[in-house]
Structures are given as structure tokens and as C-alpha cells.
Amino acid sequence: MVISPRLRICAAVVASVLATGFAGAGTLSIDARAPTPAPLNAALRLGSAVAPNGDTLGTNARYLTRNGAPWLPVMGEFHYSRTPASQWEAELRKMKAAGIDIVASYVMWNHHEETEGKFDWSGNRDLRRFVQLATKAGLDVVVRVGPWAHAEVRYGGIPDWVVNAMPTRSNDPQYMRLIERLYGQIGQQLKGQLWKDGGHVIGIQLENEYNIDGPGKGVAHIAALKKLALKAGMDVPYYTVTGWDGTIYPSGEVTPVFGGYPDEPWGISTKELPPKETYAFRFDTRVSGDLGAQTAAHAPGTAETDKDVTPFLGAEYGAGLPFMYRRRTVVSADDIASMLPVQLGSGVNLMGYYMFHGGRNPLSLGGSGMEESTLSGGYNDTTMISYDFQAPLGPDGQQRKVLEKLRPYHLFLHAFGSRLAPMTVRKPDASPATPDDLKTARFAVRSEGDRGFLFVNNHVRQYPMAAQQATQFNIHLQGQSITLPSKPVDIADGAYFIWPLNLDLDGTNLHYATAQPVTLLDQGKAGVVAVFAASAGVPVEFALGDGAQVSAPGAKLSQLVTVGGSTGTYTLVSGVQPGTGAAISVQRSGKRPLTIVVLTAEQAQQLSVVQLAGQSRLLLSADQAYVDGNALQLRSVGDSKFRFAVYPALSGAPKATSTGAEWSTASAGSTRNRTGGASSTRPSNDGAFAAGDSAAATVALRAAGNDGIFQTFEATLPSRELQATITQTRNAQEASPVVIGGTAKAAIQPLPENFKAAAAWQINVPREQLKGLDDALLQIDFVGDIGRLYSGTRLLDDWYYSGYQWQFGLRQQAALLDQPLTVSVLPLRADAQIYLPKEARPNFGGDKQIAQVRGVRVIPVYQLRVTP
Incomplete structure (x- = not known):
């Protein structure tokens, strides 16, 4: 690599006076001088946490540990029984490449024992093979064993024959005998795959969204489930329960995990919701509002009283959202990614997503749906087949924009998570009192001693945030204060980022940067490359520790002197132009070279760190x-x-x-x-x-x-131009009015008989034109209420119209292309009391209903294998 000669440091001195309590116009302040207390030893009874090779997992009251060091992993949900087994290995590798460390998956009881006594662990239900492939891909595994999962599945995953015969979700003896048998089956699937065996199963989640109390319920039930899991051989380091909506569990036996979503598709409103608290930093509680539990809590849950003795772990931060019949929320990539600075800045020490990979529901043995629906007493109506969830990886493995937005944060956690995990949350001098305050700046610091990270979010879904004009941040750390940037900047509506404070870059102190750290690449004797991403609309500058020889072609070098707390002198590099070149080179006496690359935000979204050709x-x-x-x-x-x-x-x-x-x-x-x-x-x-x-x-x-x-x-x-022909074969009839009812007292999905009103189109996709492609995505552009895709009378996929693009991968169903496919569209009535995003609300033109297929495309999917 050729480095331009070092620019001469300008003689000008920029002074920043940081007196305690000083806050000029546009200055946002945080006092982070209080000592960071040592983390308490968590009073948690973990399972076996030592692997045969001596590797250990642990936890304290603040963070997880791996081999004794702080560990802040990323976890993503992927349901094996909702995805063809032939896709598992590639999809797990895609998750690994996206920065996922742990794959989590529900074991849905009714997917495995639909008929009493006949367990199915084969094909798409082969849990053991799924875990083995996750291990092969380098992923750890958390198995969510239920027995009640929710997961938008019929009866929460409990088989019909159980629900019809006995009380559930309690210590009823008949029910618990069945749970013992189920857990025994799961234990056999996981035998030899646990951490203590040298495997990668590190955690078990018991039940889900459990806030039920009473005799044989509550604490007693979760404790009994853990005993059955241990009896079945499921001895793992971590046992978790979901911690929201007033959850109840035996303190010390399990660790609560939390979540948050950018909207409430399970809600009943037909309008936009007020600003969600998911976008507001949390300083006093970990529970983020309503997360859709189907039972009501009557008091604060155990997770609230345990917050000082358990780490703040996430399991269900929405990487997307499902479509419910009555409420069809569409989220953008920024709606999702902007939650990360908020959650991490609020203290989260395990970033867990639900869902990270979409899927499709299997049908029952009789060919009927196994989805959650009001027909089976559920609170929500979900599609029979589709479980797309707007996830970063679609049901057919397609990468979506949200994955690109999330990946730089995952890389950040891989490189710097061990430093972030011990840091504590520091509250600003002024912060929004309520989530609907769209003017007050939203920011926080996590710090330990004189080091930390600044977290900023100026994005709220569906609401414009006030631009923070002429802004500087004044951060009081132990022994010194930092004001950044050197000159006030505007933080635009929609901006969100993480900036470092006194970050150690291989022995060089980065006093601050107005760019987000992404990753570090250690090249041994050749030195270290530190990659940053520019923050949109904010000039890039770096303040580097004095004593280093700094070269920054095309940028301006000056001297920054800070006064207040302690005096420091730094090399200020301003005017950095983001790109793929070496923006800053640092030579240090007796140390390895340091190269800083500052990518544009768009380039950072295309960045991965891979093991290729041995490094x-x-x-x-x-x-x-x-x-x-x-x-x-x-x-x-x-x-x-x-x-x-x-x-x-x-x-x-x-x-x-x-x-x-x-x-x-x-x-x-x-x-x-x-x-x-x-x-x-x-x-x-x-x-x-x-x-x-x-x-x-x-x-x-x-x-x-x-x-x-x-x-x-x-x-x-x-290049392939794929052809599909479409012919209308049935006109729509007048659809029945949408019924208000169910337990939610809201719009419910039409009864099956109502689909006689659906219009139908025949789609022909000649199979021979697809040869040589990795896959082909059938993209159906329709307007209506519900779309369904059939081969003959076999339902392949279905979709609630929302304006979000419907795609279906043809590779898995190639043999069906020898006959035409059929798409049917149930008309959407103009008077339907459902929520649609305003961008997707159709123009009825005075008509009572609409059912249209505006077009069909077949999109080729190409794959290239590169061998070094």
C-alpha cells in the first residue's frame, strides 16, 4: 500500500474549554463522571458451562462472558420447521455472514407431534440436523423449547389434541406428563450437541410470554419446566424466559430476555400509532411497552424486580414485523436499524432479533392451516402459509435492505462489544419525557472510566423529528471532558449513529471521531486497519492522541487542545473524504502501523468480514x-x-x-x-x-x-430474461363485509367460504427457461385483500395486501411448473376496517371493492462461486 507523505500539522490551535456544567447554545451534555461499579455476581444457577476443551461461558449482573471476557453477541431467530431442510446450510451461513453469532429457534410442538404419540423429527423437522448445520456454520444455538411458543402458530404450538383434553400452561399432572415426554424427545435430539459435550447449544428458553399466576402456575410452573428440561438432559449454561408484559418466573433459576418492536401489528387501531417508545432511550426500565402477550398481567413482573441482578439481554427486537389481517404494518430498513443505537445505548448486552429469517408454515396432515387465527381462538389472524415477517433474509434466502443497514452494527459489536459490555448507561442532562416528544434530542452514553461510546437517534417511524441544529455534545468523563465535534453541526431528521470516546486503537488513543466505528482487521506485523462509517450529513473528523505521526492525504491536520478536568493535546484531522482509500495513516515508534479507512454509509452497508484463503x-x-x-x-x-x-x-x-x-x-x-x-x-x-x-x-x-x-x-x-404469461380465468364477485369480532373485537379474516368471491389468474412459467439459475422469484403485484398462490388445489403461499412486495421462490417447487399456477385475489372492500399504510391505500375510484393483478415478474437469481 502506498501512503502519501504526512501533511504538516498546522500551527493553529483549536481550544475547547470544557468547564464543568458549561453548556453553550446547541450543546447537549451528559455527566458520566460517576465511577462504574464492578458488576455484581449474578445470583443465577447456570447449567454446565465448561466445554471439554476448557472454554467457558458465564454471566454477571451486567453482561455475558466467554472464557472470562465480556461477550456481547448478536442472536437471530430462524425457524427450521418453516424452511425446507435443503436450504438450511446455506441460510445459516448467510446468517453468519450477516454478523449473527447465535441462531435461536422455537421447537413448535404441533409441528412434531400433531398426532398423539407419533413424533416427527425428520425432513424439515430434523432439529438435530439443524443444530449440527448451525455448528458447522460457526453459530451457537439457543433452543426455545416451549411448550407454548406463540410464534403466530395455532394454539401457540400446543397440539389440538392436548388443548382439547386438559388445562395447559400450568402444573396440571396430565399436561406435565406430556411435557416430560416432549422434553425427553427434544433432549434426545440435542444429545451430544450441548456446550458441555463440545457442541454449540448454549441456551434453553422455557415457555414464552408467561405472566400467568395462581396455583400450579407462575413461579411454580417455570421451576417445574426447568426441572423437566434438566431431567431430559438439557443441561446448558443459560436458561431464559421472555421478560416483558409482566412475566413471572423463579428468580435466580432463569434469566429474563427482552424485546421491542417499531409498531404493533397485533394492535386493533386502523390508524398510525403514536410514536413508539422503542425509539426512546431507556434509563429506568427494560420492558418496552406492549409486545403482544396473549394473557394479561396484573402486576409488575419478576423481570422488573430483578433488573439490578440480571444482565439486560435481548431476544425479540423486531428485525421486521408480521402482517396481521387487521393491521398490516410495513417498516423501512431505517425503522429497524435506528433501534440499535437506542437499545445498545440503553444497556442491552445481547442483541437478539425476531425474526432474522422469514419462512413458511407447513400445512397439517389434513392439508389445513396451522397458523394463529381467530377461528381457533387466537387473538390474531395471520396468513396460512407465509411467515415472511419482512425479515432481513426472506423465506427464499433473499437479502433485503434492512440486513445491509444492520450489518455494520453487528461488525461493530464483534470488534468492540467486549469493551462496550462492561460500560454503564449515562443519562443526558435533558432527555424526552415521553416518546411523543419529537423535539428534544435523543442520546445517551455508555462509559467506563474515561472511555465510552455516544449513541444518537433522531429517527422515529412515521414521524418527522426536529433537526438538532448547531449541535455539539459535551461529555464529562472521569478525569476529562470531551466536546465533539470541534464545530457545531446539524443532525438531520432520520439520522442515527454511534461515536467513540477515547477508543483505544491498538495503542493509539482516538479521543473522539464523528464517524461510527465498524471493525478492526488485525494483520499481525503488517499492522491494524480500523474501519469507520461516515455519519450522513456530518463532516468527518478524528482527534488522535498526540505523539503519533499522522498522515491524512486531502484532509486538514491541526492541533486540538482540551482544557477542563485534564489537559490533553490531540491531532485533529478534519475534512476527511469518505471512501475506500486509507484516509488516515498513523506511524508509532515501536508499534505497528495503524490505518484508518472511512467508508461512506452506503459502502459500509456492503462491508463484510470473511475468512477467505486462510485469513x-x-x-x-x-x-x-x-x-x-x-x-x-x-x-x-x-x-x-x-x-x-x-x-x-x-x-x-x-x-x-x-x-x-x-x-x-x-x-x-x-x-x-x-x-x-x-x-x-x-x-x-x-x-x-x-x-x-x-x-x-x-x-x-x-x-x-x-x-x-x-x-x-x-x-x-x-443474462436471462424470464417470461411468464398471465391470463384471468375468473372475475371477482362481491366480497362479504369484513366482520368485527374475535377476542380482539376487531376485523377478522374472512371465513373460507367467502373466498368464492375471489378473482383468479392463471400463471405459466416454462420450467426449461430456469435452467442454470440458482433460483427464480415469482413476484406478484396485486391489489386486493388476500392473495393466494396455488398449484391445482394445493396452496403454496398466501399474502395480505399491504404494499410490501410478494415474492415466491420457484426452486423448491420446480416440478409444479409443468402445470399452470393460479393466483386468486379476494377483493378488498372500501369499507374494510383494517389498517393499511397510507402509501398502499388503493384508490377505489368510487367502487365498493378492488381485486387486481397489476403484473407478474419472474426474477432470475444468479450465483457465483469464487475459489481463491
């Missing part, structure tokens, strides 16, 4: 990327051109092949063996497409020179 590398690509063994897999939806950039450069010329599905060999269903029962065939979302069913062709991979410090490559696959 960690930075990877930049707009394509979906993950590593499989020693190969880099790149996936592109709709564009046959691939481009990626790596640093450090690869030593040899990599080779590339394209991989595509053998579309002629896929089958429409599968036959599985059932533990404890005869073989049977079940209509489901099971794909019989095997991982090895692919064809490869050599592709010319072109070296495209350098982009800053990155070595770039390009490849182009043959």
Missing part, C-alpha cells in the same frame, strides 16, 4: 455474500453482473464458477419417516431439492484493478 479479509460487494468452506458464494437477484472487492489482496488469481439448480429433478413433496409412527406423506412447504443438486460452469473472473485499498474483481453471467 480474515474485508469484503465489499453489493451482492449477497457468504463463505462456504474455502469458497466465497455471491448471490445476485435480477442482475447477472457481479463485482466484489477484498482487502488484503488475494495472493493468487481466484477462479469462479456459476452454480444453478437442476430444475428438472426437483419434486413437489417428500415422504418422511416418523419416529414412533408409520411413514406418511404430508402436504407441506417441504422441498425435496438436495444441496448437491446443481450444475457448475466456469466463469471468466476479471481483475478490475484497485478501489482504494481494495483489490476488485468482476464477472458477468449470461
